[in-house]
Amino acid sequence: MGKVVLKLGKDISTDDIYPGRFMATVLPTETPQFCFHDRTEFNAQLKAGAIPAGSVVVADENFGCGSSREQAVSTIRGHELVIVARSIARIFLQNAINLGLSLVICPTIEAEVGDELELASGKVRNRTSGREFDAVPLPPARQAIVDAGGLIPYTRKKLLELPARS
Amino acid sequence: MGMTVVEKILARAAGVPAVRALDIVEPRVDLAMSHENAALVINQFNEIHQGTGREPKPWDPDRIAVIFDHRVPAEGPKTATNQKLIRGFVARHGIAKFHDIRGDLGGICHQILPERGYVRPGFVVVGTDSHTTSHGALGCFAFGIGATEMASVWTLGVALNIEVPPTIKVVVSGRFQEHVGPKDLILHLIGRLTAQGANFRVLEFHGDTIAAMSTSGRLTICNMSVEAGATGGLVPADAETERYLRQEAGVTGPLAPVRPDADAVYERVVEVDVSRLEPQIACPHTVDNVKPIGEVAGKAVQQIVIGSCTNGRLDDLEIAAGILRGKQVAPGTRMLVFPASGRIYSQALEAGYLQEFMRAGAVVMNSGCGPCLGIHQGALGDEEVALATTNRNFKGRMGNPKSEVYLCSSAVAAASAITGVITDPRAGGR
Numbered sequence: 184m185g186k187v188v189l190k191l192g193k194d195i196s197t198d199d200i201y202p203g204r205f206m207a208t209v210l211p212t213e214t215p216q217f218c219f220h221d222r223t224e225f226n227a228q229l230k231a232g233a234i235p236a237g238s239v240v241v242a243d244e245n246f247g248c249g250s251s252r253e254q255a256v257s258t259i260r261g262h263e264l265v266i267v268a269r270s271i272a273r274i275f276l277q278n279a280i281n282l283g284l285s286l287v288i289c290p291t292i293e294a295e296v297g298d299e300l301e302l303a304s305g306k307v308r309n310r311t312s313g314r315e316f317d318a319v320p321l322p323p324a325r326q327a328i329v330d331a332g333g334l335i336p337y338t339r340k341k342l343l344e345l346p347a348r349s
Numbered sequence: 350m351g352m353t354v355v356e357k358i359l360a361r362a363a364g365v366p367a368v369r370a371l372d373i374v375e376p377r378v379d380l381a382m383s384h385e386n387a388a389l390v391i392n393q394f395n396e397i398h399q400g401t402g403r404e405p406k407p408w409d410p411d412r413i414a415v416i417f418d419h420r421v422p423a424e425g426p427k428t429a430t431n432q433k434l435i436r437g438f439v440a441r442h443g444i445a446k447f448h449d450i451r452g453d454l455g456g457i458c459h460q461i462l463p464e465r466g467y468v469r470p471g472f473v474v475v476g477t478d479s480h481t482t483s484h485g486a487l488g489c490f491a492f493g494i495g496a497t498e499m500a501s502v503w504t505l506g507v508a509l510n511i512e513v514p515p516t517i518k519v520v521v522s523g524r525f526q527e528h529v530g531p532k533d534l535i536l537h538l539i540g541r542l543t544a545q546g547a548n549f550r551v552l553e554f555h556g557d558t559i560a561a562m563s564t565s566g567r568l569t570i571c572n573m574s575v576e577a578g579a580t581g582g583l584v585p586a587d588a589e590t591e592r593y594l595r596q597e598a599g600v601t602g603p604l605a606p607v608r609p610d611a612d613a614v615y616e617r618v619v620e621v622d623v624s625r626l627e628p629q630i631a632c633p634h635t636v637d638n639v640k641p642i643g644e645v646a647g648k649a650v651q652q653i654v655i656g657s658c659t660n661g662r663l664d665d666l667e668i669a670a671g672i673l674r675g676k677q678v679a680p681g682t683r684m685l686v687f688p689a690s691g692r693i694y695s696q697a698l699e700a701g702y703l704q705e706f707m708r709a710g711a712v713v714m715n716s717g718c719g720p721c722l723g724i725h726q727g728a729l730g731d732e733e734v735a736l737a738t739t740n741r742n743f744k745g746r747m748g749n750p751k752s753e754v755y756l757c758s759s760a761v762a763a764a765s766a767i768t769g770v771i772t773d774p775r776a777g778g779r
Contacts, residue, residue: 194544194635196743203722204748207420207427209389209496221750245545248578249743250722251479253389253495273549273580274479278495324373324510338397338501338509345505347403 184265184287184300184307185237189225193243197255197275206252211282214254215261229262236263241294243268247275253282260284267292267300267307280325281334288319351610353516354585355551358490358607362473370515370616375507379489380467382414382476384458384718386496388431390477391438393500407442408506414446414467415439416458420725421450421717456690456716459483459572459658463564464692466598470586470606475502480658480740482575486567487594488586488606490551493575514551514580515616521558523624528668528774531566532660532738532758534558535573536629538621540639548578550616553609558623559584564593565662572659573740576636585609628773631756634744642761642773650755652735652747653684653766656714657721660738660759661689663696669763670702672774678710679769685727687714711766723748736771738762 205217219225228234240259246268247255256278259266266279266286279286289307294300298311307316321329331337352360352367360368362376383390398405407413415435423429432450439447448454448461455461459480462468470488474481477499484491494508502508521534538552552574559567567584574582584590586606594600628642655661655669666688678684686706688694694716697703703713719725721739728748729735735747735754742754755771764774 194637196741198722198741198743198746202745202750203724206386206722206724207425207431209386209431210392221745245548245578248544249479249741251477251481251493251495252386253497256495270545270548272545272578274493274495277498281495281497322373322512324512328510334497334501334509335393335397338504339401341509342397342403342504343401348406 184239184302185235186239187241187294187296187298187300188234188238189240190294190296191240191242191246194245194248195242196249197247197252198249200247200255201252201258203250206254209254211257211261214258218258218262234262237265239265239267239300241267241292244270246271248272253278256282256284267294280321280328283329283333289316290319291316350614351612353609353613353615354488354553354583354607355490355516355581356513358471358473359511359513361471368513370513370614372513374511374513375509376473376511377507378412378475378502379472380412380414380462380474381499381502382416382458382462382474382481383499384416384478385419385428385431385435386477387415387435387438389496390499390503391434393497394503397500397504407503410442410444413444413503414462415444416448416461417450417455418457419718421455421715424725452691452694454691456692457658457661457718459568460662460689460693463487463568464598464690466594466600469594469600470590470604473508475499475508479575480572482579482582483568483572483658485571485574485581485583486564488584488590490581490583492581512549514549516551516553517547518615518618519552519554519621520618521554521556521621521623523558523622525623525626526775528760529623529626529628530758530760531562531569533626533629534621534623535570536631536639536756537626539573539577539631539637540629541619542577544576544635544637545578547574550579551581551583552577552579554582554584560587563664564589565664568662569659576740628758628761628775630761630771631742633742633753633755636740636742636756642771645755645771646773648755648771649734649769650736650765650771651682651733652727652729653682653762654720654727654735654737654739655759655762656685656687656689657718657739658689659740661687661693663693665738665759666693666697666702667700669759670705672760672763673705673709673766676709676767678766682766682769684711684766685714685720686711687720688716690716720747722746736762736765
């Protein structure tokens with residue numbers, strides 16, 4: 184992980200992450216341009232390439248609530264941002280696991296923009312404040328998808344275990 | 350120990366005698382629904398098959414439904430091209446539960462599925478739309494998934510690694526006051542539970558209020574269960590479910606209603622008495638920012654929206670038309686009405702409701718999702734305020750982050766259209 188570049192409150196919706204009016208754009212290769220679109224300054228920095236891969240977005244509880252739109256995950260993944268949130272809404276969490284977005288659930292995280300975070304043995308360490316916060320491990324069934332490299336390779340493996348259909 | 354409804358449904362679908370909350374299962378899917386985002390599902394589906402030597406054919410075309418509703422008719426070339434691509438796919442694979450842009454068969458996916466009898470009690474239903482929770486109104490377990498997960502379902506016919514959700518039992522009692530109804534109940538409940546209070550859980554609805562509630566009202570409360578974070582909302586199938594499916598959806602053949610065991614284990618029980626419930630308003634910019642109407646009455650609104658999968662059914666339109674009869678939409682306020690399906694549009698036309706709306710000055714739009722999420726018509730100007738019967742009021746939801754959206758029932762929306770300010774519909778308004 185790296186430096187915190189955006190700090191968000193609770194209940195950040197997928198409309199905030201990826202506004203509905205860009206939903207006609209679906210391909211992961213095209214969605215990154217609209218990442219946090221209406222946070223115009225942040226979006227401009229992303230598009231200018233001013234935010235390095237591995238930079239961290241810190242959020243309070245219920246990050247990614249609302250719509251099931253997968254663009255909300257692919258748009259963040261496209262910039263290789265890491266999400267560290269106190270909790271994450273169900274569909275967003277599953278989409279993130281399915282697409283291989285880096286995220287950490289850290290119920291007590293405290294960090295400010297500019298702080299340097301690192302993940303080590305189940306804890307998020309804020310190198311700037313010197314404090315450590317416990318991360319919550321994913322349930323084993325979800326970890327299996329992460330370990331496979333996402334849902335596409337995981338499903339592909341399951342498909343090949345099935346007898347071929349005529 | 351007994352099982353809740355969702356536990357019974359998932360046990361059957363996973364082929365095991367019993368499951369408990371937090372078990373991991375792989376349930377067979379009875380119905381898999383997508384809308385225009387099927388374009389992304391197709392992309393992911395093809396990617397899964399790449400390099401496998403297997404032909405990308407869906408596991409069971411009869412269990413797939415595709416409904417165009419988000420941008421209908423297409424607002425631009427990108428959507429139109431996606432819709433064309435999807436049309437080719439459904440034709441190639443013989444997907445019969447396909448609802449194109451049509452006045453007879455078309456509509457919003459969460460209305461089409463129930464009214465065409467595609468969802469049945471006991472089913473496992475997945476949809477690439479968070480409001481798939483709606484279908485729990487018919488006693489099934491219905492939940493939203495992403496496009497990649499749908500591609501996996503199309504490939505394997507099962508939902509992978511599903512954690513059995515714990516169940517919160519919601520017991521609702523009492524009779525609603527006039528012009529208070531299911532929308533006010535669910536807004537009140539979301540306010541109490543908060544936007545994340547039911548995360549990873551199912552809301553199972555019980556009580557005499559639910560027993561007396563029509564399927565339309567049940568669809569409203571299950572639709573918005575996701576706004577409390579719930580994986581699903583669920584009304585155990587009963588006589589009303591059967592009546593709806595037989596009489597309105599034309600379903601023949603056996604039905605298999607699933608009721609909870611008497612000793613089912615609930616994570617907690619929430620009780621609501623609606624007899625003194627006032628009309629409820631969800632204020633900007635979160636759905637759990639709910640207030641009784643008295644606290645926000647008088648707020649000026651520039652756009653009234655009646656419609657959507659939440660409140661665009663015939664009873665909603667009947668209530669609104671009744672309130673507007675002989676009245677006019679206030680100058681400075683515009684009113685949009687979009688019925689939830691082509692069938693409802695026709696019924697409202699025959700009943701004279703649409704005539705009443707137009708005479709009052711409202712604009713009657715075709716059925717679709719567009720205005721609700723700011724993607725196709727009905728966008729708001731800077732600093733404008735909308736009052737809508739839809740389901741979300743997130744910042745920017747109606748297409749402009751500098752605007753505000755308040756959520757309410759169709760009765761409140763209609764009463765407020767006449768005055769141009771948020772108005773209590775009880776006792777003639779004002």
